[in-house]
Amino acid sequence: MIQLAPSILSADFSRLGKSVETIEKAGAHLIHVDVMDGHFVPNISFGSAVMKSLAGKTSMAFDVHLMIEEPDRYLEDFVTEQTEYITVHQEACVHLNRTLQHIKSLGVKAGIALNPATPLSVLEYCLEDVDMVLIMSVNPGFGGQRFIPSALNKVKRLYRMKNERNPKLKIEIDGGINLSNVRSVTDAGVEIVVAGSSVFGCEDVAGSVKKFITEFK
Ligand SMILES: O=C(CO)[C@@H](O)[C@H](O)COP(=O)(O)O
Numbered sequence: 001m002i003q004l005a006p007s008i009l010s011a012d013f014s015r016l017g018k019s020v021e022t023i024e025k026a027g028a029h030l031i032h033v034d035v036m037d038g039h040f041v042p043n044i045s046f047g048s049a050v051m052k053s054l055a056g057k058t059s060m061a062f063d064v065h066l067m068i069e070e071p072d073r074y075l076e077d078f079v080t081e082q083t084e085y086i087t088v089h090q091e092a093c094v095h096l097n098r099t100l101q102h103i104k105s106l107g108v109k110a111g112i113a114l115n116p117a118t119p120l121s122v123l124e125y126c127l128e129d130v131d132m133v134l135i136m137s138v139n140p141g142f143g144g145q146r147f148i149p150s151a152l153n154k155v156k157r158l159y160r161m162k163n164e165r166n167p168k169l170k171i172e173i174d175g176g177i178n179l180s181n182v183r184s185v186t187d188a189g190v191e192i193v194v195a196g197s198s199v200f201g202c203e204d205v206a207g208s209v210k211k212f213i214t215e216f217k
Contacts, residue, residue, distance in 0.1 A: 002186050002216040003029035004209060005063045005172070007196035009045055010143040016050070019200065020058050026209035030063040030084065032174070032194045034143075037068035040092050041141035048077035055080045063192070065113060065174065067140045068092065072099055079106045087111030087134050087172075090122050100129050111172070115140065116148045120157055127165050132192070133158060137185075138175030143196040147176030152188055159189030179208075182215050 006028050011019040020031060031054065036045040051062060061084035068074065071088040078086055086103045090112050093099045103110040111132035114122065116139060123133065135158065137151035155171060162169045172192035173185045182193055195212060202208040 002190070003192045004199075004212050004216070005030035005032040005192055005194045006199040006209065007032040007034050007143065007174070007194050008200075009034040010196035010200040012200070013046075013050075017054065017057055019205065020054055020060070022205050023199065023209050024058050024060050026206035027213050028060060028199075028209050030192065031058065031060050032196075033062050033064045033078075034196075035064065035066050035068060035078075036141060040069045040089065041067045043141045048074070051078065052080060055082050058082075061085075063087070063172075063194075065111075065134065065194075066092075067113075072102055075099075075102055075106060079108055083108050085109045085111050085132055087113050087132060089113045089115065089140070090118060091115055096126060097129065100126065113140075113174075114154075116151060120154060120161065123158075123161070127161060127169070130166075130169065132170040132172055133162075134172040134174055134194075135190075136175055137173055137177070140175075144201070145176055147178075147181055151175075152184060155185060155188040155190055162189070179211055179215065182212060186216060 033051045036043045038044040064078045064086045100110045109131035113134035138145035170191045173190045174194035177195045178198040199208050
């Protein structure tokens with residue numbers, strides 16, 4: 001099953017609860033929570049307090065994407081009963097294996113995110129240790145950027161690696177996904193689709209969620 005994870009980074013923060021209610025009613029599966037620290041990426045978004053303010057107000061699970069340095073210092077903050085995934089960037093982790101074990105010890109699924117220029121070879125000694133790999137199809141830091149085409153080939157290669165070594169692994173894509181290119185990434189093996197501006201930037205947010213889900217069938 002393919003899941004849609006709208007990124008609340010592109011939502012109207014002044015009415016976040018309402019926005020989340022809208023996407024849930026329309027059929028979205030996960031809430032993608034983009035956390036940025038102004039160091040690992042050149043932008044600051046929000047922290048765990050914002051995410052926790054949504055806990056209990058929706059039954060969707062949280063898909064936490066930490067674009068921060070030293071993620072180990074903050075992992076506990078993002079654990080709630082609704083946190084399904086915590087994903088850290090390979091590029092931000094000095095002791096990646098330790099960080100993945102830390103996430104799992106908190107009872108949460110562990111993900112690794114790879115920047116567009118980071119090769120899949122960095123997964124050589126950790127592919128079996130993760131529940132999800134997030135392929136960044138833009139440089140992290142901002143919503144509303146254009147999809148980087150080389151991400152498609154990366155997903156295809158990762159899909160082959162998954163089948164050989166960790167069939168339960170989920171492949172997520174994030175950045176520049178819209179109704180025109182989503183089918184190409186799901187055909188390539190993506191099972192979790194992050195969409196920010198193409199959901200929350202639309203006048204009809206619910207309609208956009210429904211159209212994405214129709215593309216998954
Ligand atoms: O992590 C990020 C950006 O760093 C993403 O989650 C974006 O927020 C997705 O936004 P769109 O590219 O879909 O507008």
